[in-house]
Amino acid sequence: MTRTPVNVTVTGAAGQIGYALLFRIASGQLLGADVPVKLRLLEITPALKAAEGTAMELDDCAFPLLQGIDITDDPNVAFDGTNVGLLVGARPRTKGMERGDLLEANGGIFKPQGKAINDNAADDVKILVVGNPANTNALIAQAAAPDVPAERFTAMTRLDHNRALTQLAKKTGSTVADIKRLTIWGNHSATQYPDIFQASVAGKPAFDAIGGDEKWLSDEFIPTVAKRGAAIIEARGASSAASAANAAIDHVHTWVNGTAEGDWTSMGIPSDGSYGVPEGLISSFPVTTKNGTYEIVQGLEISEFSRARIDASVAELAEEREAVRALGLI
Ligand SMILES: NC(=O)c1ccc[n+]([C@@H]2O[C@H](COP(=O)([O-])OP(=O)(O)OC[C@H]3O[C@@H](n4cnc5c(N)ncnc54)[C@H](O)[C@@H]3O)[C@@H](O)[C@H]2O)c1
Ligand SMILES: O=C(O)C[C@H](O)C(=O)O
Numbered sequence: 426m427t428r429t430p431v432n433v434t435v436t437g438a439a440g441q442i443g444y445a446l447l448f449r450i451a452s453g454q455l456l457g458a459d460v461p462v463k464l465r466l467l468e469i470t471p472a473l474k475a476a477e478g479t480a481m482e483l484d485d486c487a488f489p490l491l492q493g494i495d496i497t498d499d500p501n502v503a504f505d506g507t508n509v510g511l512l513v514g515a516r517p518r519t520k521g522m523e524r525g526d527l528l529e530a531n532g533g534i535f536k537p538q539g540k541a542i543n544d545n546a547a548d549d550v551k552i553l554v555v556g557n558p559a560n561t562n563a564l565i566a567q568a569a570a571p572d573v574p575a576e577r578f579t580a581m582t583r584l585d586h587n588r589a590l591t592q593l594a595k596k597t598g599s600t601v602a603d604i605k606r607l608t609i610w611g612n613h614s615a616t617q618y619p620d621i622f623q624a625s626v627a628g629k630p631a632f633d634a635i636g637g638d639e640k641w642l643s644d645e646f647i648p649t650v651a652k653r654g655a656a657i658i659e660a661r662g663a664s665s666a667a668s669a670a671n672a673a674i675d676h677v678h679t680w681v682n683g684t685a686e687g688d689w690t691s692m693g694i695p696s697d698g699s700y701g702v703p704e705g706l707i708s709s710f711p712v713t714t715k716n717g718t719y720e721i722v723q724g725l726e727i728s729e730f731s732r733a734r735i736d737a738s739v740a741e742l743a744e745e746r747e748a749v750r751a752l753g754l755i
Contacts, residue, residue: 437514515556611738
């Protein structure tokens, strides 16, 4: 039986993450090796030509699963019938720009895109926001899409999750495949909290596997993961691209195909009030996924060490929500 292609929209398609992402989507890594896709590339008008160049290269790969590419600068066209939307394009912070300016500039992008999703996307649409500040951009888009179930808007903290896996694997001399139940809590920012207290390394509690080294946890692990984005910018002269695209693939793939038994992942999702995170904030939680839906892992014991760090990141999200509310963006 021939499967109906899945419509995947990528915004900021001509950017560096777009370039690292599109070929992997078209080759079947996002949704599965048997799922045909149609790509919709959304760009600003001056970048349309560059997006056309990327589309030419996609054509030249002759991907058997790729059943069409549309390129547009109109969000209503880009999100027409969209099943999966990857919102990557965002306004980067430039010199002299305050956080409020950044939120306002991104409001000008994510509000109309949220409305276009509301008015045009398929009923089963799933949205991942990658463009920073990802959690609050997701909130802005969600607020502009009242007819779409709120839980379909998610923000990417999978890159932080993957970064944490590797740091823990290196410390414990294990591999990332040995590690289960790691969590990123809060915002995709330097306040995020990578939590190993529920995690295991080759079946052993992760805290024991690091020899109970709380100093390493506080002074190395947490800051290394939380500030990794800045470290990449410092080293590369540009923000992470291939690893960010890889995390976007992982996020959607896990959302659609499910988490492994006994494990979970981290996703920025609208809070239902779990773990004291105010309802509606788009915060990272431990989640399991099944049949295209996700659930927050309940009943975890949160130590004082963890509580303070979760609260700090959630407070930042609450401040960002107040800022965009004051700007009339939500
Ligand atoms: N959540 C994460 O883990 C994570 C990780 C890495 C990067 N990021 C963020 O992802 C975003 C993209 O990064 P990049 O390196 O690809 O940036 P980039 O500057 O290379 O590309 C961004 C693209 O978005 C386009 N764009 C701008 N406004 C648009 C709009 N209204 N509609 C459609 N396209 C638009 C630009 O023309 C550009 O081509 C940045 O905000 C970056 O900070 C997030
Ligand atoms: O683009 C950035 O500011 C950094 C990015 O979010 C990252 O975590 O690599």
